[in-house]
Amino acid sequence: MTLWLWLLLSCVLAYAWKLLGYLVPAAWLKNPRISRVAGVMTIGLLASLTVVNAVASGQALALDARLGALAAAALALLLRAPFLVVVLAGAGAAAGLRLLGWG
Numbered sequence: 001m002t003l004w005l006w007l008l009l010s011c012v013l014a015y016a017w018k019l020l021g022y023l024v025p026a027a028w029l030k031n032p033r034i035s036r037v038a039g040v041m042t043i044g045l046l047a048s049l050t051v052v053n054a055v056a057s058g059q060a061l062a063l064d065a066r067l068g069a070l071a072a073a074a075l076a077l078l079l080r081a082p083f084l085v086v087v088l089a090g091a092g093a094a095a096g097l098r099l100l101g102w103g
Contacts, residue, residue: 064103
């Protein structure tokens with residue numbers, strides 16, 4: 001029962017946080033510094049989510065095919081490949097590594 005209570009509480013808090021965003025004055029959002037910080041925070045959050053999903057399995061580190069897929073996708077990005085090619089490179093690398101037994 002307590003798990004459901006925490007889940008409902010987190011839903012209420014997330015919704016309240018979203019509603020709180022409507023109270024931010026419009027002048028603050030037009031500030032270039034705020035726009036720059038918001039952009040950098042978005043990139044940082046996405047990068048941390050990507051890394052956590054690539055190397056974590058529960059609460060342990062897992063060095064498996066996901067890390068190879070991330071490396072292949074990063075290489076494709078460095079070569080300025082289109083997004084679809086980046087995704088296919090990562091998927092192909094993960095499939096190849098799993099075929100070789102890397103989990």
